[in-house]
Amino acid sequence: MLTLLISRLSSLLIVVLGVITLVFLLIHLVPGDPVQVMLGETATPAAQEELRIQLGLDQPLFTQWWTYFSHLLQGDLGHSLHSKAPIHEMLLERLPATLELTFAGLFVALLIALPLGCLAAVFKDTAWDYGAMTFSLLGVSIPNFWMGPLLILLFSLNLGWLPVSGRTEFSSLILPALTLGTALAAILARMTRATLLEVLNEEYIRTAKAKGLSDPAIIIHHALRNAALPIITLLGLQLGTLLGGAVITETVFAWPGIGQLTVEAIQKRDYPVVQACVLLISLTYVVINTLTDLLYAWLDPRVRYHV
């Protein structure tokens, strides 16, 4: 386990360094002079020069990278060009909303996928199975920036049950979470079905049946437990996709999280904020992935011995 831990952590370190470097380089992709793009055509040369010095863009590339990196280590992400506020404060203010939405999406996905996947596996090749798999196919195919408006149209505008947008009471979380969670629910339902089908063929299931256990007891205590491992792994890997998808879902529902901040910052050409948002989401994703990996190895000894 220790060897695995060291190897995973060292590759995490390299990836983190790489992500920071790539995000740092993003600003150099801006066509033309980034300072001019950020300030607009009307800015005076003095203001341009000031921003150039403030962002360190007058320095050689390596010095710029080093400054960026060393500031990051001290938790200094710079200041927003637009509101002049420290970026780390902006991120901290928005982070709870994004985490809330992501975990709600995850919860919705599990809530839909587990029963659906179980039904499909237990009643394989029946109407239940076909129904669940059709849902799954639709779920992965429907874009969330279309599903969001449709849900708003139905549940908010026509039925008046739920708020249209924003983050106010608990009910305002339902539609965004449903929008974000559907695609994952679809993938997860398929995975649950496939894994359960495999597990149901095992001999210990036959033993449980022979003992006279009821079907629900077998599914819950024997099958689902053994199918949990691949499902947990998939969840860990897909959490990043949820974080990425949150950017669009937050925009649809005016949900005040990091994703909405990213899009707003892009529109205002507030590039340091864009960089910080991308960095935060990616680093969260990488860390979660590594933790999933380690959790998997911890839960399943077979993985440990194969490293």
Next chain:
Amino acid sequence: MFKLLFPSIILISWLLTALLSQVLPLSPDLITLPHILNPPSSSAWLGYDDLGRSIADRLIMGAHTSFLVAFWVISLSLTIGTLIGMISAWWGGYVDLVIVRIMDIFLAFPGILLAIALSGLLGPGLSNVIFALSVVGWVGFARLARAQTLSLKNREHVLAARALGAQTPRILRYHILPLLMAPLTIEATFGIAGVVIAEAGLSFLGLGVQPPTASWGNMIRDGTQYLLVAPHVVIMPGVSLLLIVLAVNILGDRIRDKLDVKD
């Protein structure tokens, strides 16, 4: 039968619509103020949008945009990714180590986030969208090509080719690439679904093609402001997107079953 017929019809219609959009006398950008937000009628099948532009015409142009982006992104990602993956596995050692690390770094950006950041910084436009999505897309192909090449590299026919003195490019081209085709085709098929959604997603955020060029994504975005009074503006581009992605996913499943390649 349905599993082949449905996707074929949808995807061929998509291709034909994309091609026809270049020859049909369409006026997707023509603003007609008297028709603003008019619902579908006998004279205009799909109605008009918030600027009084024909939704049918814009839908057809949108098919062109999504097809063009999907074609270029998949072609570029497939070519570059496969090449890099094969080289990485074939050479091994430090080359492989460095390439794998670079792939890990690209994979560290969740889903569409890197594409959003790239297109946001590069500015809107068709070629920027293609560039941004290819930067994100090559990694999947590279990973697959690398894994497959690693397992093929020591097969007997490859060893035989080496023993006969075949050069590396020849071995990669004639002895390994043909065997990569099946898994790469499946990856590319599912990739189309991802690219079509991503292009529309970027346009939805205002980071895709430059207005007034029609994209299903920016049509949905424009329509969301008039959801209650004119839901038809949002419905049609969404249905088109859904049909194509659905068709591609069904086709992908079908090809996978047929070629019997494990995930």
